[in-house]
Amino acid sequence: MNVFDALSQRTSVNYFDTERAISTAEVLELLDYAQHAPTAFNIQHTRYLVVTDQAAKETLKDIAYGQQKVADAPVVILVLADEQGHERMPDIAQRGVDAGIYNEGVRDYFVSAVNGAYGDNKAAAHDEALRSASMATMNLMTAAAGKGMATGPMIGFDTAKAKEVFNIGERYSVAMMVTLGYAKEGNWPRKPRLAASEVTVLDGRPGKLHDLSN
Template sequence: MQAIQALEQRFSANHFDTNKPVTEKQIEQLVYLATQAPSAFNIQHTRLLAVVEPAAKAALKAVAFNQQKVEDAAVTFVVLADTQAHEHYARVNEQAIEAGLYDQQMAEKMLEMVAGNYADKPGFSRDEALRSGSMVAMNLMTAATAVGLASGPMIGFDPKALQQEFKIAERYLPVMMIAVGYEGAGNWPKKPRLTTEEVLVKDARPGQTHPFSQ
């Protein structure tokens, strides 16, 4: 499927086919495609849990206000974002050097810039983690559509209970959950969107008043 079709056809699914599992390979492919998303300085904040086992799904459903799709979907991804991901930047540098993109001097400069931007800046680090995690989440949903799967994003869960139940350290921010599986019967179609005219200021100029000026 073309990217344009996947973007247009994705919808938020509530009902999944409970008789059709997805394979580990499919899960890996979705995560591979999802993590092609960009992140600032290529920090790559996002980590994922794939919950597939029935008892694990039941535990996840319990912390997700009993949303049935957590049990019905073949897999529910818990998208996490590392609020201290900058601490792992040496690994990003290592790969960039291996790929011949950076030399040692450039790597050191990048490390310095990353530390300057994020170390001791918890608010900005959290915002950045959430941005990165959200982009991976969107990629995952688009990729799911492209390979014939349905997806349902969720923020309806208790983050503290989730972290406790699935032993997620404090530094990892639960960005959202995404139920993924084959489409079941009874879903609403994709909902209408605001028009481009309503959301876009064409040719914005400094000092110009526009609908978002107040």
């Protein structure tokens, strides 16, 4: 499926085929596509906790206020945003040097820039990690749609409880949960969207008033 079809055919699925599994290799392939998403300074803040054990999914379903799809989907992914992701920058930036993309001077600039931007600014680090995790999640869902799989992004769960029960460290914010599998019959079709023309101001200019001014 091409990317345009994947984007327009993806829906949030409520009813999963409980008989159709997804392999670990398939999950990792989708997460590699998620990893292609852009991140601030290429920090790559996103981490993934994959839950496939049925009893573990039942526990997660309780944490998600009983949403049945969490137990039905063969795979549930907790998408985590590492608020201290920038601390890994020396390693990440070195990989760009090793790949021959930039030199040591650029590497050192990146390391110092991320420390300056996030080292003493927890709010900025939190926002940036969540932004990046959201982009990775969209990549994940688009890649799954491209392969004929179904997903559902979810935040209707007790994130603090999920962290506690699944032993997720303090430094990680739970950005989202994504159910993954194959759809069965009975799901809603794509819900109507506001057209781009209804939500867009074209030709913004300094001082010009427009629909988004109030």
